[in-house]
Amino acid sequence: xxxxxxxxxxxxxxxxxxxxxxxxxxxxxxxxxxxxxxxxxxxxxxxxxxxxxxxxxxxxxxxxxxxxxxxxxxxxxxxxxxxxxxxxxxxxxxxxxxxxxxxxxxxxxxxxxxxxxxxxxxxxxxxxxxxxxxxxxxxxxxxxxxxxxxxxxxxxxxxxxxxxxxxxxxxxxxxxxxxxxxxxxxxxxxxxxxxxxxxxxxxxxxxxxxxxxxxxxxxxxx
Amino acid sequence: xxxxxxxxxxxxxxxxxxxxxxxxxxxxxxxxxxxxxxxxxxxxxxxxxxxxxxxxxxxxxxxxxxxxxxxxxxxxxxxxxxxxxxxxxxxxxxxxxxxxxxxxxxxxxxxxxxxxxxxxxxxxxxxxxxxxxxxxxxxxxxxxxxxxxxxxxxxxxxxxxxxxxxxxxxxxxxxxxxxxxxxxxxxxxxxxxxxxxxxxxxxxxxxxxxxxxxxxxxxxxxxxxxxxxxxxxxxxxxxxxxxxxxxxxxxxxxxxxxxxxxxxxxxxxxxxxxxxxxxxxxxxxxxxxxxxxxxxxxxxxxxxxxxxxxxxxxxxxxxxxxxxxxxxxxxxxxxxxxxxxxxxxxxxxxxxxxxxxxxxxxxxxxxxxxxxxxxxxxxxxxxxxxxxxxxxxxxxxxxxxxxxxxxxxxxxxxxxxxxxxxxxxxxxxxxxxxxxxxxxxxxxx
Numbered sequence: 001x002x003x004x005x006x007x008x009x010x011x012x013x014x015x016x017x018x019x020x021x022x023x024x025x026x027x028x029x030x031x032x033x034x035x036x037x038x039x040x041x042x043x044x045x046x047x048x049x050x051x052x053x054x055x056x057x058x059x060x061x062x063x064x065x066x067x068x069x070x071x072x073x074x075x076x077x078x079x080x081x082x083x084x085x086x087x088x089x090x091x092x093x094x095x096x097x098x099x100x101x102x103x104x105x106x107x108x109x110x111x112x113x114x115x116x117x118x119x120x121x122x123x124x125x126x127x128x129x130x131x132x133x134x135x136x137x138x139x140x141x142x143x144x145x146x147x148x149x150x151x152x153x154x155x156x157x158x159x160x161x162x163x164x165x166x167x168x169x170x171x172x173x174x175x176x177x178x179x180x181x182x183x184x185x186x187x188x189x190x191x192x193x194x195x196x197x198x199x200x201x202x203x204x205x206x207x208x209x210x211x212x213x214x215x216x217x218x219x220x221x222x
Numbered sequence: 223x224x225x226x227x228x229x230x231x232x233x234x235x236x237x238x239x240x241x242x243x244x245x246x247x248x249x250x251x252x253x254x255x256x257x258x259x260x261x262x263x264x265x266x267x268x269x270x271x272x273x274x275x276x277x278x279x280x281x282x283x284x285x286x287x288x289x290x291x292x293x294x295x296x297x298x299x300x301x302x303x304x305x306x307x308x309x310x311x312x313x314x315x316x317x318x319x320x321x322x323x324x325x326x327x328x329x330x331x332x333x334x335x336x337x338x339x340x341x342x343x344x345x346x347x348x349x350x351x352x353x354x355x356x357x358x359x360x361x362x363x364x365x366x367x368x369x370x371x372x373x374x375x376x377x378x379x380x381x382x383x384x385x386x387x388x389x390x391x392x393x394x395x396x397x398x399x400x401x402x403x404x405x406x407x408x409x410x411x412x413x414x415x416x417x418x419x420x421x422x423x424x425x426x427x428x429x430x431x432x433x434x435x436x437x438x439x440x441x442x443x444x445x446x447x448x449x450x451x452x453x454x455x456x457x458x459x460x461x462x463x464x465x466x467x468x469x470x471x472x473x474x475x476x477x478x479x480x481x482x483x484x485x486x487x488x489x490x491x492x493x494x495x496x497x498x499x500x501x502x503x504x505x506x507x508x509x510x511x512x513x514x515x516x517x518x519x520x521x522x523x524x525x526x527x528x529x530x531x532x533x534x535x536x537x538x539x540x541x542x543x544x545x546x547x548x549x550x551x552x553x554x555x556x557x558x559x560x561x562x563x564x565x566x567x568x569x570x571x572x573x574x575x576x577x578x579x580x581x582x583x584x585x586x587x588x589x590x591x592x593x594x595x596x597x598x599x600x601x602x603x604x605x606x607x608x609x610x611x612x613x614x615x616x617x618x619x620x621x622x623x624x625x626x627x628x629x630x631x632x633x634x635x636x637x638x639x640x641x642x643x644x645x646x647x648x649x650x651x652x653x654x655x656x657x658x659x660x661x662x663x664x665x666x667x
Contacts, residue, residue, distance in 0.1 A: 060360065
């Protein structure tokens with residue numbers, strides 16, 4: 001059983017690493033985003049292999065289902081990045097310098113873990129045949145509302161602020177928003193405009209009921 | 223399945239194979255079975271939909287191939303296979319090729335947690351319900367790939383519409399399920415069905431009444447509202463008619479499928495119908511008890527199960543057949559409602575779709591979650607949770623008070639939200655003459 005799991009782990013890990021390499025090497029931005037999705041999915045599979053079912057499902061739900069869609073939308077709505085052969089931000093020795101700095105920063109982050117972590121920890125105790133789930137949904141939820149309540153609330157406030165900010169940015173004044181009129185509405189408006197002087201520009205009127213009368217050019221000219 | 227294969231290989235033949243080989247064989251067998259069932263469901267559903275919609279439009283529908291036109295879907299399948307596969311020159315070849323696979327694969331994976339009958343579930347994950355919706359959100363990536371790779375305006379528009387619709391209607395669907403999860407306290411689909419045994423008047427079992435398998439959540443106010451919202455969201459996720467703007471053929475040809483032909487188009491079609499089948503089935507499982515129904519519980523008590531190892535296998539077969547029958551009957555009834563809605567309603571506009579999802583369904587589900595909390599507090603909580611006044615009430619009284627309170631909350635929320643929503647829509651539909659004065663007078667000259 002252990003060998004089978006090792007083989008499966010090897011395959012999934014190869015997928016994750018290969019996809020991650022492709023993300024940064026491929027020239028087409030959309031292809032890079034798709035490789036990134038493959039990478040996320042592989043990480044979800046790794047969680048599943050660790051029997052952290054909830055984490056795996058949330059990984060797929062949040063990263064594959066939402067974040068990647070967001071990335072694809074961002075690419076699609078940004079001009080001039082979808083083509084191949086886009087110029088890289090830096091080149092020559094600066095590229096190497098950038099690579100070295102990022103590698104150094106990553107090493108600073110990962111080194112304490114690599115050195116201090118105790119590898120080969122024994123399997124969690126439990127009756128043979130029924131391994132304990134690493135973190136069930138109930139345990140995670142309880143930890144959120146008891147142990148990590150402050151962090152949970154701060155994250156919630158942060159997300160709410162982001163949501164409100166997005167609405168404020170995207171909000172459009174009603175006066176500036178125009179929609180395409182239906183034929184019946186346009187006809188009704190034209191009729192009112194064509195009258196000599198409308199009675200003090202009515203503040204508003206309900207959308208007129210759709211009328212079957214077609215607009216003829218002569219009728220409007222009156 | 224594991225037990226059957228194990229007894230066949232290790233006990234009957236005595237080969238003594240290791241456990242993982244047997245697990246592999248049994249899972250492969252179940253998977254193969256499901257992969258065979260899925261296309262047949264799709265074939266049957268296309269026939270069913272065409273016949274039903276024809277009845278509503280005063281036609282007969284397919285009736286030439288085979289008895290009563292039953293083999294029409296097979297003829298269509300042959301036609302799909304023999305058509306030429308065209309890839310546009312400007313298309314992104316690999317992404318264009320992969321997109322149908324990415325759309326079909328998640329729908330097949332969703333079968334993994336669907337229970338067909340008592341003890342008949344391919345994989346009983348303890349987060350099965352969440353798995354179902356997480357996996358279904360992957361197909362949005364496939365739709366996006368199809369739209370981007372086709373290098374066609376209609377395909378891109380269709381993909382954007384499809385993805386925007388799926389992402390926004392996932393929220394009311396998941397929130398409405400959250401209310402049901404609060405009622406049961408579990409995310410496992412199997413336990414969800416087991417919680418719906420008993421009798422519908424009370425989740426707190428009345429003694430002396432046999433298990434009729436009718437404790438469906440649809441009979442509680444919380445479950446009813448959740449079901450309505452979930453079904454509307456399912457219509458949107460499955461791109462059924464009032465929400466079929468991603469492939470509105472009178473506006474944008476066929477949406478993201480525009481540049482696909484032959485079997486690749488067939489795969490999109492397959493994915494859509496299998497997804498519809500699965501959404502109907504999961505609605506039946508969550509709100510209508512899945513395989514629960516009169517008689518299944520009685521039969522399964524006498525069958526071989528982990529709780530009762532010395533049962534009779536005949537009852538296994540009988541309980542399985544009856545359970546699958548109940549599940550499929552409910553599923554096809556929901557699919558009929560989908561067809562019915564298609565026959566009855568016109569297509570929504572994009573802004574109407576978004577407004578309805580975000581401004582009406584989501585607030586409604588949030589209120590529903592609050593009333594689910596009230597339900598749980600009145601029915602299950604006692605002094606240790608801080609609810610003392612229900613301590614001496616009889617179970618029936620508790621149930622009745624909870625029913626009335628949640629019903630009142632839900633109905634009040636529905637009426638208030640419907641009024642606010644209608645007022646907002648009327649405000650949006652208002653046309654100011656002054657705003658259009660310039661444009662209109664310019665065209666007048």
